[in-house]
Amino acid sequence: MCLGIPGRVAEIDQEDGLRVGTVDFGGVRKRVCLAYAPEAAVGDYVIVHVGFAISVVDAAEAQRTLAVLRAMGDVLERELGP
């Protein structure tokens, strides 16, 4: 049950006084409570755990990590190259 899954916020509305949304997980859509993600907007990626968004994925940080890893390839090739 600890496996939080990233999904994209498709809609946001209210239900019984709570902020909720529809989140798209690669085609599967689920209702998710957004009470703990007040900053989440439509189009954002959120990490969802047992029906709650617990974190908004920072797109810039996601790309930065990948860029660091890709850049490491160049460094490695220079280090390990002929």
Add this chain to the structure above:
Amino acid sequence: MKYIDEYRDPELARLLLAELGRVTTRPWTLMEVCGGQTNTIVRQGIDELLPGGIEMIHGPGCPVCVTPLEVLDRAMAIAATPGTILTSFGDMLRVPGSRTDLLAQRARGADVRIVYSPMDAVTLARDNPDRQVVFLAVGFETTAPANAMAVLHAAALGITNFSVLVSHVLVPPAMTAVLRAPGCRVQGFLAAGHVCAVMGWSEYEPLAEQFRVPIVVTGFEPLDLLEGILMTVRQLEQGRHEVENQYARAVRRDGNTAARAAIRRVFRVTDRAWRGIGTIPDSGLTLTDEFAAFDARRRFDVGRLVVREHPDCVAGDILTGAKTPLDCAAYGTTCTPRTPLGAPMVSAEGTCAAYYTAGRRQEDRHASR
């Protein structure tokens, strides 16, 4: 899907492994705390690809596995009470109690239901005012905000036939217990990313300092785990012991402040028994007095429970990393995911189930070491 596929790129994984091989000069032993990470590591075979004698020990981070037998037996006693609907997550239903499991109890007529979220249990209570709806609320800091909101929401809606059987556990005290255990071999930790998404990482700084152990907040995809391992090994090789954050796309230093506030409002810290490990001081959450009316322990008197573990199960040694499933005679023989003797064989987050699903067999034992 975005933010998943990119972190499974085999080419980048190869780069990370090459870099790890370059920086590693001697063997190191690391522990990943979270069962979700154990699942990725074992299923992707990451532990078998690591260079230079780097060993991964699988930690006590499977919430299903560490839920005490007493709590399961209590849940089953409550489920047997007429007029009750007992709810929980699907993987809790197959965990063996002293005599049976919730799924078998359901087959015999008890009203036991799987819910996706604790909020579904609140809805069930609203729709069934003549029944008592109980939610078996287990899990780490990641699940606690959802359970806190279920209680807050039931209180706000004036629902009185809803209660929770709480058995929450906290990660930092478990890490402390692992580090204090005699013969502890763990030299560095991958901290559980989603626990830290809720709680942040300031709690880990005194641990890193006191035990001089690097702790790297790490995500769940293969690249996250490889980078987390690399960051931990770099610290060890350089003689550092700091808290670092690999999972910056999801984890901020202070965590999720709204979720933490809800946890503080609904729960207080208490001593907690961990299945197979024993009681760890200040390692759990229980309802505060303000919300005691939602406590299923108070609402249902089930008498005295006599609990009994299966004598062949070595779950405690598995959960603390003292043994691997391949050290257990029951693994893959009398104990399988279809006929589990203990909790680590039940949940996808359990070490034994992860080994079994990945096809690891007793005969691979020497090859894996």
